[in-house]
Amino acid sequence: MTAIDRPTSEPEVPVVDSPPDARPVGWSHRHLLDTDVLSWADIELVMRTADEMRDVLARPIARVPALRGRSVTILFYEASTRTRVSFEVAAKNLSADVVNIAAAASSIAKGESLVDTVRTVEALGAQMLVIRHAVSGAPYLAAETFGGSVVNAGDGWHAHPTQALLDLYTMRAHLGESSPEGGSLDGRSLEGRKVVILGDVLHSRVARSNIWTLTAAGADLWLCGPPTLLHGFEAWAARGAAAGRRFQVTSSVDDALRDADVVMALRIQRERMASGLLPSLREYAARWGLTAERLALARPDALVMHPGPMNEGVEIAPDVAVGAQSRITEQVKNGVAVRMALLYLLAGVAPHGGGE
Numbered sequence: 610m611t612a613i614d615r616p617t618s619e620p621e622v623p624v625v626d627s628p629p630d631a632r633p634v635g636w637s638h639r640h641l642l643d644t645d646v647l648s649w650a651d652i653e654l655v656m657r658t659a660d661e662m663r664d665v666l667a668r669p670i671a672r673v674p675a676l677r678g679r680s681v682t683i684l685f686y687e688a689s690t691r692t693r694v695s696f697e698v699a700a701k702n703l704s705a706d707v708v709n710i711a712a713a714a715s716s717i718a719k720g721e722s723l724v725d726t727v728r729t730v731e732a733l734g735a736q737m738l739v740i741r742h743a744v745s746g747a748p749y750l751a752a753e754t755f756g757g758s759v760v761n762a763g764d765g766w767h768a769h770p771t772q773a774l775l776d777l778y779t780m781r782a783h784l785g786e787s788s789p790e791g792g793s794l795d796g797r798s799l800e801g802r803k804v805v806i807l808g809d810v811l812h813s814r815v816a817r818s819n820i821w822t823l824t825a826a827g828a829d830l831w832l833c834g835p836p837t838l839l840h841g842f843e844a845w846a847a848r849g850a851a852a853g854r855r856f857q858v859t860s861s862v863d864d865a866l867r868d869a870d871v872v873m874a875l876r877i878q879r880e881r882m883a884s885g886l887l888p889s890l891r892e893y894a895a896r897w898g899l900t901a902e903r904l905a906l907a908r909p910d911a912l913v914m915h916p917g918p919m920n921e922g923v924e925i926a927p928d929v930a931v932g933a934q935s936r937i938t939e940q941v942k943n944g945v946a947v948r949m950a951l952l953y954l955l956a957g958v959a960p961h962g963g964g965e
Contacts, residue, residue: 622657625665626673629957634658636954640752640759643768644821645851652777652825658950659778659943665702666946676705676956682735684726685762686712686742691917691941692762692772696739699948708735723747727754737955740764758955766812772916773818775947777826779940780804780871783912800827805865805907807899808875808924811838811886815916816875820845824854831857833865834875835897837886862896862903869907873914874899874925890923899925904934912936 623634636654638646647655665673681700685693693709700707710730712718717726723742730738736757740748745765752759763769777799784802804823810816810832823830832842842858849855859865866872877893887893904913913925913935921927930937 622654622661623953623957625658625661625675625953628675629953634954634957636957638955639958640748640761641770641951641955642748642752642759642761644770644773644818647821647825649825652774652822655774655947655950655954656778656781658954659946662702662946662949662953663943665949672702672704674704675953676700676703679703679705679736679956680708680734681705681737681739681952682708682710682730683739683762684710684712684730685740686717686747687763689741689762691944692741695941695944696760696762696771696948696952699945699952700737700739702945702949703952705737705952708733723750724754727751731755731757737952758958760951760955763814765814766817767814768818769814769916770818771944771948771951772815773822774951775940775944776815776819776873776914776916777822778947779914779936779943780828780912781826782939782943783936784870798827799823801829802870803829803831803868804871804873805831805833805869806873806875807833807862807865808897809838809877810834810842810875811840812878813875819873820850820856824850824856829857831859831865831869833859833862835887835893836860863906866903866906869911871912871914872899872904872907873916874919875916876918877920877924879920890920894923898923899929901926901929901932904929910934914940916940 621634623629634654635650665671683693683696697707697709738751738755738757739760739762740751741762742748742764745767748759748761748764761768761770780799784799806816806819816832832839839858839860846856846858877890911934913929915925915937919925919930921930
């Protein structure tokens with residue numbers, strides 16, 4: 610499996626203390642709605658810009674004036690802690706003016722439509738809109754209405770692009786130094802590394818966005834879970850993500866976890882129980898939960914990840930969630946740097962310019 614669009618030279622990295630439009634760096638996307646539109650050069654640019662943002666976060670005062678005078682509105686129609694706070698911290702670290710809107714405490718609760726809400730926040734000065742919505746495709750409708758940049762912070766079962774990019778960033782930080790055969794990997798790639806996404810794949814926007822980024826990185830990607838929670842993914846795997854980038858789908862936990870370099874557990878969404886897709890949470894935990902015994906099938910230094918929030922004792926055992934191999938807290942920290950990078954890059958595109 611090979612990664613796509615490998616450039617012969619590394620992308621130029623922005624000077625993140627300067628305004629994002631100070632010099633061109635090769636980013637052309639006005640919106641970030643999913644990872645399927647990103648070339649490998651785009652992904653590398655995000656990763657390297659996030660490295661710069663990590664350096665900013667290590668400073669005594671973790672703030673740069675790059676987005677001073679820019680207005681970022683965070684509009685969440687669903688409850689969230691990690692993603693909403695991460696975006697707010699990221700925007701403030703870039704010195705942007707930040708407005709937070711929770712749907713339950715706004716005119717949305719009175720019946721205001723998404724289009725009307727987007728028009729309202731733009732009239733009030735928003736230049737960048739970060740949106741989470743329970744309906745798949747809602748950020749695309751917002752992007753058609755909004756004159757600035759829209760960032761999808763999760764829509765229905767469809768996509769969660771910033772989570773996929775921070776997941777990739779976290780994996781690269783630990784797995785990119787050498788290949789499984791001991792050879793060097795240019796650009797800290799994940800070429801040939803076995804990455805397992807385990808759990809409720811069917812309802813996971815995180816899994817869908819990770820399929821695009823991980824196959825682009827050349828990872829040996831496996832999706833695993835109960836057959837009822839893998840419906841449709843077998844056909845997708847046979848077709849491939851893009852340009853022949855294929856992945857594996859299996860209901861065998863042993864096959865999936867054996868020699869894995871990364872195991873990412875997904876939250877079992879309790880609301881799915883009513884639809885009859887699972888017999889019980891107890892049975893799921895017994896047959897599919899990520900326990901220390903199952904993790905022993907993976908490589909000794911395999912990374913344990915989870916996009917959160919976790920149901921400890923269901924999809925992941927408490928001792929595994931906080932064990933030495935866990936990188937779950939690191940994912941949260943990396944989310945700030947990656948989202949800083951994305952806000953910075955998007956802000957460098959003209960409000961009515963080209964790109965997706």
